[in-house]
Amino acid sequence: MKAFFILVFIILSTSSSFATEQAEQLFNQLKPSLYQIKLIDKASGEKSSIGSGFQISKDGIIATNYHVISSYALHPKKYRMEYLDGEGNTGLLALKSVDVINDLALVKRDIDATNDAQANFFQISATAPHKGEQLFSLGNPHDLGMIVVPGTYNGLKKESFNERIHFTGSINSGMSGGPVVNKNAKVVGINVATSGNSIGFLVPHDKLAQLYEAFLLSPPESIEQQMAAQLTANQNKLMTSILNSTWHEKSLGKYGMIPIIDVPFIRCWGDSNADKDDALILAAVANCSLDENTYISSHFFTGAMEMEFRYMQANNIGSNKFYHLYQQQIAHAGAGNRANKDNVTQYQCHHDLVMPDNKMIENKSILCTRAYKKFPDLFDVLYLSASIDKHNQALVSHFTIAGINQENALTFTRKFMEAVSWN
Amino acid sequence: MELVNEQYVTEKADMKELIIEEINRNHKLLHRHKLNKNSIHVGRDYHNDIILSDPHICPSHISIDFIDNQWQITDNQTINGTFVENPKEKKHEANQHIVRDGDVISLGKSQLRLLFSDHAVEPTVAFSAFESFINFMRHPLALFISIAFFTIIAGGIIYFDRPIEVNFSQLLVPAISMTLGFALWPAGVALVSHLTKHDARFMSQLAVSFALFNLMWFSDIFQSIVIFNSSSNNMLPMFVTFLFVILAFTLFWLNSYIGFHMSSKRRIVISACLTLLLFGGTYLIQYSKKPEFDPRANYNATIMSPSFLLMSSNNADKFIADSNKLFEQTSKKAQEK
Numbered sequence: 084m085k086a087f088f089i090l091v092f093i094i095l096s097t098s099s100s101f102a103t104e105q106a107e108q109l110f111n112q113l114k115p116s117l118y119q120i121k122l123i124d125k126a127s128g129e130k131s132s133i134g135s136g137f138q139i140s141k142d143g144i145i146a147t148n149y150h151v152i153s154s155y156a157l158h159p160k161k162y163r164m165e166y167l168d169g170e171g172n173t174g175l176l177a178l179k180s181v182d183v184i185n186d187l188a189l190v191k192r193d194i195d196a197t198n199d200a201q202a203n204f205f206q207i208s209a210t211a212p213h214k215g216e217q218l219f220s221l222g223n224p225h226d227l228g229m230i231v232v233p234g235t236y237n238g239l240k241k242e243s244f245n246e247r248i249h250f251t252g253s254i255n256s257g258m259s260g261g262p263v264v265n266k267n268a269k270v271v272g273i274n275v276a277t278s279g280n281s282i283g284f285l286v287p288h289d290k291l292a293q294l295y296e297a298f299l300l301s302p303p304e305s306i307e308q309q310m311a312a313q314l315t316a317n318q319n320k321l322m323t324s325i326l327n328s329t330w331h332e333k334s335l336g337k338y339g340m341i342p343i344i345d346v347p348f349i350r351c352w353g354d355s356n357a358d359k360d361d362a363l364i365l366a367a368v369a370n371c372s373l374d375e376n377t378y379i380s381s382h383f384f385t386g387a388m389e390m391e392f393r394y395m396q397a398n399n400i401g402s403n404k405f406y407h408l409y410q411q412q413i414a415h416a417g418a419g420n421r422a423n424k425d426n427v428t429q430y431q432c433h434h435d436l437v438m439p440d441n442k443m444i445e446n447k448s449i450l451c452t453r454a455y456k457k458f459p460d461l462f463d464v465l466y467l468s469a470s471i472d473k474h475n476q477a478l479v480s481h482f483t484i485a486g487i488n489q490e491n492a493l494t495f496t497r498k499f500m501e502a503v504s505w506n
Numbered sequence: 507m508e509l510v511n512e513q514y515v516t517e518k519a520d521m522k523e524l525i526i527e528e529i530n531r532n533h534k535l536l537h538r539h540k541l542n543k544n545s546i547h548v549g550r551d552y553h554n555d556i557i558l559s560d561p562h563i564c565p566s567h568i569s570i571d572f573i574d575n576q577w578q579i580t581d582n583q584t585i586n587g588t589f590v591e592n593p594k595e596k597k598h599e600a601n602q603h604i605v606r607d608g609d610v611i612s613l614g615k616s617q618l619r620l621l622f623s624d625h626a627v628e629p630t631v632a633f634s635a636f637e638s639f640i641n642f643m644r645h646p647l648a649l650f651i652s653i654a655f656f657t658i659i660a661g662g663i664i665y666f667d668r669p670i671e672v673n674f675s676q677l678l679v680p681a682i683s684m685t686l687g688f689a690l691w692p693a694g695v696a697l698v699s700h701l702t703k704h705d706a707r708f709m710s711q712l713a714v715s716f717a718l719f720n721l722m723w724f725s726d727i728f729q730s731i732v733i734f735n736s737s738s739n740n741m742l743p744m745f746v747t748f749l750f751v752i753l754a755f756t757l758f759w760l761n762s763y764i765g766f767h768m769s770s771k772r773r774i775v776i777s778a779c780l781t782l783l784l785f786g787g788t789y790l791i792q793y794s795k796k797p798e799f800d801p802r803a804n805y806n807a808t809i810m811s812p813s814f815l816l817m818s819s820n821n822a823d824k825f826i827a828d829s830n831k832l833f834e835q836t837s838k839k840a841q842e843k
Contacts, residue, residue, distance in 0.1 A: 363669065402811040407666035410809050417802040424799035428839040432805035433832050435737035438819035445819050447734075450829045451803035454840035462833060465803050471734075472812055489833040493826050500822050 106219055109268055110231040113137075116203045118166040119223045120147050120176070120190070120260060122155055125163055135222035135229075135261035135274070136166065136190065138204040139295060143194040144179065146291055147260030148275055149186045150378045156181060156188070156306050157380055157457075166192055169229060180298040183310045184245055184317045184377060184386075185290040186275050188260075189298055205262055207292050208269035212236040218250065218265055220283070222258025222274055232258075236271070240284060244321055244348040244375050247284045248272045254283035311458040314377070314385065314486055318461070321373075321388075322491040325349075330502055336367040336394030339478045340443075342502035349373050349388075364408055365396045376420070377486070383426040385455075385463075385486035389419045392503070397475040409477050413469050418453075419483035420463060427453045427463060436471070443504035445472035450496065455486070464492045468503065478503065524570065524577060525621040526556060529610070533619075534703055540623075546570040548613070549582075562586050562614030570605065570620075577605040577620070588613045636760060643713035652716045653685060659723045660684040691715055692761070699765030710764045718757040725749045733808040735817040739828065755781045 116138040121130045134151030138144065145166065155162045156178060164176035176190040212218060213236070220232040234252020250263065254277045263272040263285050272285030303309035330342040336355075343351065355367040369392045377386035393412070397405035418430075432451035438444070448468040455461040463485045470478040480503040484492065524546060528537040539556055547554045551565035558567075564584040570577050581588045581601035588600040591612045600611050607622045642648060661681035665672060692711035700706040729746045736742050758777035762768065768776070 361671065363671065402813070404666050406809055406811045408669055410807055411667075411669070413809070414807045415802060416805075422801065428836050429800060430803035431832050431836050431839075432803055433738050433825075433829050434805055435739075435825050435828065436735070436815075436817060436819040437822055437825045439822045445815075447807075447809050448825055449803075449805045449807070450825070450832065451805060452829075452832045452836050454833070454836035456840045459837070459840070462836065467805075467807075469807075469809055471809055471815060474812055489830070492833075493829060496829070497822060497826055500825075 105266060106231045106233050109219055109264065109266070110221070110229075113205065113221065113262075113264065113268060114169045114229065116205055117221055117223075117229055117261070118145055118168055118192075119226075119229075120145070120151055121165045121167060122152065122162045123165055125161060131162065133223070133226055133257055134259045135257065137221070137260075137262040137270070138192075139207060139270070139291070140204055141194075143192045144295070144298075145176065145190050145192060146262075146273065146295075147188050147190060148273065148286075149181050149183055149188045150275075151260045152178060152188050152190065153378065153380050156310075164190060166190075178306060180294060180303050181306055181309060181313075182290065182294045183313050183379065185286050185294075186378060187273065187286060187291055187294050189294065205264070205270050206268070207295075208265060208267075208271045208288050211287065211289075212265055212271050214238050216265065218252070218263050218271060220250065220252055220254055220258065220261060220263045220274055220285075222254070222261025224255035224257045226257055230258075234263075234281070234283065239287070242348050242350055242374060244324075244373060245317070246287050246290075247275070248287055250283040250285050251281055252283055253277070253281050307457060310379075311461070314458055314461055315488060317377070317386065318487045318491060321386075322487065322495060326491075326494060326498065330498070332502075333369075334506055335369055335392050335478070336365075336396065336476075338473075338476055338505050339367075339392065339394040340504045340506045341369060341392040341478075341480065342499070343371070348375070349390075363398055363400050364405065365398050367394045368392070372419075379426070382421065382423045384420045384422070385461075387420045387485045388483070390482040390499075391479075392481070393477075393479040395477040395479070402474040405475060405477075409469070413467060413479055416465055416467050416481060416483075418463055418465065418485070420485035422453075422463065422485075426456055428456065429453060430463075430465065437468070437500065439500045439504070441501055441504050444470055444478065446500075446503075447471050448500065452492070458486075460488050461486050462489065462492060463487075464496070466496055466499065468500065470505075473505075478505070522572060522575075522577070523623040524572075524605075525623065525625070527619040527621065528556075528558070529617050529619050531617070533610075533617075544572045548618070556618075558614070558616050560614040560616045563616065567613050568600070568611075579603045579605060579611065584613070586614055591617070634763065636763060640710050640714055640760070640764065643717050644710045649709065649713045649716070652713065652720060653689075656688070656716050656719055656723070657681050657685045659720070688715070688719055695761045695765050702766070704766055707764050711761060714760045714764060715757065718753055718760070722750065722753050725753060730808055730810060731814050731816070733806055734810045734814060737820070737828070738806070751781060751785060754784055 118136045120134045120136045122132045124131045132151065132154060134147055136145040136147035139146050152164060155164050165173050166176050167173050174192050176192050179189040179191050181188045216236045218234055218236050220234055221229065223229050232252050234250050237249040237251055240247040240249050254274050258274045261274045262270045263274060265271050271288045273291060275286050276284040324346060325344055329345040331345055332340055333343045335341045349371050351369055351371040353369045356362050356365060372389035373387065375386045376384045378384055395409060430451040430453045432449055434447060434449040437446050437448040446468040451465040452462045464487055465483045467481045482499060524541050526539045526541065527535055529535055541555060547566065547569050548556045548558065549565050549567040550558060550563045564582065566582050567584050568582060568588050569580050571580065579600045589597050589612050590600045590603055591597050591610050605620050607625050609620045611618050643652065661677045664680050665677055689712065692715040693708065696706040696708040696711045729743065732746045733743045755777050758780040759773060762773050762776055
């Protein structure tokens with residue numbers, strides 16, 4: 084047994100010795116332009132969050148993740164931003180520009196023009212890597228010091244609306260904002276998230292290139308306005324894509340008809356209680372959601388969207404009891420995204436009895452909205468509709484969309500209402 | 507004829523009846539004595555006309571004598587004294603006091619009210635319109651039907667709310683417990699009226715309470731139907747909620763009408779206070795539990811079987827148009843801060 088372990092170890096070490104050597108070389112070459120980014124709480128004088136960053140220009144522009152510096156972007160009076168380089172030097176940073184949708188931020192450190200060593204900076208790659216290409220992720224996990232992690236490029240994450248690179252290699256917290264380079268030391272992505280077990284996600288390099296170019300052309304006047312504009316543009320892009328896609332009709336349960344939106348970034352799951360013989364209500368549920376969660380702060384996410392359809396049929400119970408139990412099913416609905424009172428208002432709701440133009444179904448429909456406090460004209464919307472025209476069957480359709488404007492919300496609601504019916 | 511007349515005149519001339527009421531601190535009647543003597547003795551020992559067992563009273567405490575067509579109190583140099591304590595008058599020594607109709611005197615810790623036989627009494631109170639209703643409801647058959655009805659509805663609600671299959675006994679036990687629980691209210695009111703020296707009239711309390719409880723069930727169902735059929739723009743459900751307030755007030759009014767003797771003004775005030783306590787208290791409890799920020803949407807999800815659908819539906823355009831207002835409202839809220 085022991086012999087076997089040694090054997091495996093030898094085989095592994097020989098196969099990766101080339102990679103290790105290359106990683107070491109790259110690391111030493113790039114180390115001077117890597118920084119740890121720290122947010123210091125002014126009142127307590129201690130760091131409140133850490134991440135990684137890398138210099139991308141001669142004049143001291145450092146790229147990192149938005150979520151690393153989000154507290155500073157939202158409460159600049161409470162925090163100060165500092166960098167720490169490989170030699171232990173620290174200094175203050177200024178926030179220059181953000182891309183909240185792609186989780187990127189540009190910060191700037193003061194450059195001492197007389198010191199040549201500080202002129203080192205990363206080059207952003209002009210081309211995307213090819214599948215299987217070996218990449219090296221750099222960063223400072225858990226404040227343990229700068230490390231390099233080799234891994235593999237596995238293309239773009241298929242179901243995400245905003246592109247993310249699927250990187251096979253361990254990315255840990257604290258490495259956020261660190262660069263991922265190819266063997267030529269060109270940046271091809273930025274560490275952003277992990278879902279454990281060596282599955283990591285990167286922001287593609289072109290997003291950073293676009294942000295930097297836009298910054299060079301015209302730096303944003305206010306970070307908050309820049310974020311509002313990005314959120315508005317993103318929900319417009321998402322809704323245009325959803326409203327212009329094909330909505331397939333699909334049957335749910337025996338008599339329900341529901342829409343399935345034909346876009347790759349909305350994925351559906353289903354379940355039913357067909358295996359439970361003693362259930363008083365036979366139910367079939369379809370759940371479709373957009374796996375997008377735009378980080379604004381640790382208490383506030385937006386951009387999520389989910390739809391749920393539920394077909395129910397009474398099983399040996401009267402209509403009154405069926406409706407009583409059915410009401411319990413629809414009595415509570417909450418937001419699909421996390422938010423607190425600093426970011427959004429309370430939900431306000433409107434309900435009415437509605438028959439869509441298709442005349443196929445009669446519903447009790449409820450629409451609730453809550454407005455964003457920092458980003459005007461953006462809302463979280465919650466819709467729930469329950470059929471009330473059949474004695475022993477019911478069809479519930481429900482959606483929540485986070486961070487949408489009034490026009491898009493109502494256009495979507497209108498289309499959604501028409502798409503749900505009896506067959 | 508003449509003789510009778512003469513006798514009457516004599517009686518009126520030299521002898522006046524005195525009525526002495528033993529009362530408690532709240533001026534509630536404990537005992538009443540009607541005396542027809544020229545000299546009345548009050549004290550703790552047994553030769554007295556009115557024997558009071560209060561230890562602070564002397565064996566021969568006072569005498570009340572009819573002299574010169576009027577009654578006069580004589581205090582027999584008692585240890586704790588005797589006082590005239592009329593409401594709205596200053597308390598003073600009762601020795602040599604000439605009695606007026608309605609005087610209240612205190613001796614020891616006891617109080618006596620002195621009245622003449624020509625004392626004016628309150629006008630007769632007519633039976634309220636509710637009297638026949640109360641009598642009808644307390645008829646054993648009506649009472650049985652009313653309680654049975656309550657139990658059936660309670661059982662029905664328990665049945666509707668259970669998400670699993672239930673048998674008859676699983677419904678009967680909680681339904682009867684619920685009925686007994688609600689019967690505690692009339693029982694409590696009857697107990698209080700018994701303790702305050704009123705007639706308990708438990709059956710009447712029970713009959714009236716369950717009649718009102720049943721009406722509350724009905725108004726509950728009525729409210730659900732109204733909410734189900736109206737949109738959130740409609741104000742009607744608000745008025746239906748008011749029905750509950752009226753029913754609760756009626757219940758408290760009838761409880762106090764049956765159980766306690768009091769002026770009609772006082773009865774209205776007490777019923778109104780109880781109603782306010784019930785609804786205000788409920789509101790306060792809900793308000794105190796309300797979180798500062800609720801991530802859930804609070805909406806009214808009342809739905810009922812299509813048999814209760816009375817109104818025709820609106821079209822989707824109307825719904826969208828109405829929803830526009832929501833965005834304006836929440837935007838305004840967001841800017842308020």
